Amino acid sequence: MSKLDNPLSIYKLLPKSNCKLCGAPTCLAFAAAVIKGDKRINECPHLEKEDIEELNGQIVRQMTPEEQLKQILVPLKEEILNVDFSAAVERLGAKFSGDKLTVKCLGKDFIVDSKGNFISDCHINVWVIVPLLNYIIHSAGKDLSGKWVTFRELSSDTVWISFFEKRFEEPLKQLIDSYPDLIEDLILIFNGKHVENSYSSDISLVLYPLPKVPLLICYKKPVEDLQSQLNIFFDMTADENLKIDSIYRLCVGLLVMFQKIALRHA
Known part of the structure; x- marks a missing residue:
């Protein structure tokens, strides 16, 4: 049997009954959890013991990020x-x-x-x-231009753009919506600076994750039926001082720190 290194390869071997006895909502979800290492194949009650032993030797678990x-x-x-x-x-x-x-x-x-x-x-x-x-x-050591651009303007790679939006911008917006005082904490803890409100925001804050890679956070509070808005900008030299993949990873690292701070508000 070939290596089982993706959810579909495991799903094909399952009963496809979606019985939920394994704790997952569907057999496909269970297969994905096995590949991630969140579930073990023996948690499916419909597989024979001999099959489980064979499958265990073939499963290639994906590494976490x-x-x-x-x-x-x-x-x-x-x-x-x-x-x-x-x-x-x-x-x-x-x-x-x-x-x-x-x-x-x-x-x-x-x-x-x-x-x-x-x-x-x-x-x-x-x-x-x-x-x-x-x-x-x-880092090329480029001096800051003072011109702010979006992540999408820095990168034409749709994969990194999607990662940035889904794993940084959206969860950060949810975090600030849940903990409005978080913005003030960022200023106190991370030496952030208020700047003149930009892009129709109520709060505009500049952070320096790295000396030559500043980050502009613009947040507009929700009003009546209008949802809040969050926009993130970088100096246009950012991709010369830090590669796109590292800009994304740095932002995710910041989100992890921000989430720890938010817990103090809980």
Whole structure:
């Protein structure tokens, strides 16, 4: 039997009765959960023991996004060995002391050594570290233009655009809708700055996830029957100072931090 590395390959082997005894709403949902590692194939009560043993040896579980990022870290830590920290200071808007580079991320110091190891008083997650290493290695050091553009204007890749909208913009809007005071917390905790209200917003806030990759958050509060609006903008040089995939991952990392802050409001 060939490897079972996608939900459909497992679904074909299931009874397709949608009995829900496994805890999933459908057999296809169960198959998807098995591939993700959220369910085990023996949780289907209709499969024979012999079949389960055979199938277990054929299933290839998909890595989680976090696991994928941890794999990406390995080559990045090898690449950073070739970076001259002292020469990169101006390019990155960073500081250099001893053998370590200090980069401001959301107003907090992230200290990195020549082997790619980080120290910070701020919570460190892999969604932030991977873009930060990419920034140190690949940033062109372009000065900010002062012109704001959307993620869609930075990238023509529909996959990254979809990821950005579904996994950052939409959940961030839901988060701010649920916790309106979150905007003020972002200012206090992450050295955000109010700017003149832009794009018909009630609140316009600039954050600096990285020194040369600022983020403009524009939020319009809901009024009567009108829903709230959230728009995210980047300096037009962003894709020269950080690759598109890392911009997306950095934003998801910020969302993880924001969600932790929101829990304090719960």
